Amino acid sequence: MTTTLIYVRHGQSEANLSAVFTGQSDVPLTPLGQRQAALTADYLRAFPVRRVYASDLHRAMQTAEPTAVRHGLAVIPTAELREVNAGSWEGMPFEEIDRRYPVEFGTWLQDIASARCPGGETVAEVARRVTDCVNRIVADNRGSCVALFSHATPLRVLWCHWQGLPLLEASHVPWCSNASVTVVEYDDALRPNIVRYGYDAHLGDLVTRLPQKV
Numbered sequence: 633m634t635t636t637l638i639y640v641r642h643g644q645s646e647a648n649l650s651a652v653f654t655g656q657s658d659v660p661l662t663p664l665g666q667r668q669a670a671l672t673a674d675y676l677r678a679f680p681v682r683r684v685y686a687s688d689l690h691r692a693m694q695t696a697e698p699t700a701v702r703h704g705l706a707v708i709p710t711a712e713l714r715e716v717n718a719g720s721w722e723g724m725p726f727e728e729i730d731r732r733y734p735v736e737f738g739t740w741l742q743d744i745a746s747a748r749c750p751g752g753e754t755v756a757e758v759a760r761r762v763t764d765c766v767n768r769i770v771a772d773n774r775g776s777c778v779a780l781f782s783h784a785t786p787l788r789v790l791w792c793h794w795q796g797l798p799l800l801e802a803s804h805v806p807w808c809s810n811a812s813v814t815v816v817e818y819d820d821a822l823r824p825n826i827v828r829y830g831y832d833a834h835l836g837d838l839v840t841r842l843p844q845k846v
Contacts, residue, residue, distance in 0.1 A: 635775055640676075642811070712762060713781070714786075715783035745800040767822075
């Protein structure tokens with residue numbers, strides 16, 4: 633019996649467009665992000681999705697909605713799937729973070745597993761809450777296919793969890809592009825197998841990514 637989880641990073645947000653550290657700031661999708669969400673829903677039409685979970689932040693809920701509608705489902709808001717609480721960095725341009733917090737931001741760039749956003753969460757705390765949430769969702773949906781709409785940092789730390797790697801390896805995991813699709817299958821013992829990670833070919837020339845120095 634295979635349990636399939638489809639993980640989707642949210643579409644391009646207003647904060648992505650402005651090159652600021654979004655964290656848990658509740659910003660909407662851009663018109664392009666809405667188009668990406670629709671294209672991802674088109675791509676996921678072939679999957680037998682039975683439930684749709686999303687971070688309760690607006691950009692993730694907006695991305696999830698077209699997929700939920702296509703499958704005749706409601707989106708289940710799930711706060712544990714939120715992006716990192718960025719504390720003082722919330723809404724701050726990346727260049728300003730680099731200037732004002734060179735040591736902390738250097739850790740974020742070079743050793744994200746050890747990073748703490750000043751006044752916010754550590755990445756290790758993000759990893760614990762997200763993996764606990766995912767483990768619960770997998771256990772509650774044995775034998776089904778469900779979709780989860782989340783954010784860039786949760787997906788990066790989940791890669792380590794799926795691979796059985798220490799979190800310190802997260803620095804080597806590429807960021808997923810907006811509205812990209814990651815598919816993980818779980819066997820009867822709930823052991824994960826990554827089928828694809830960060831797939832975005834369905835977006836054609838509408839692919840958008842985080843800035844290089846993030």
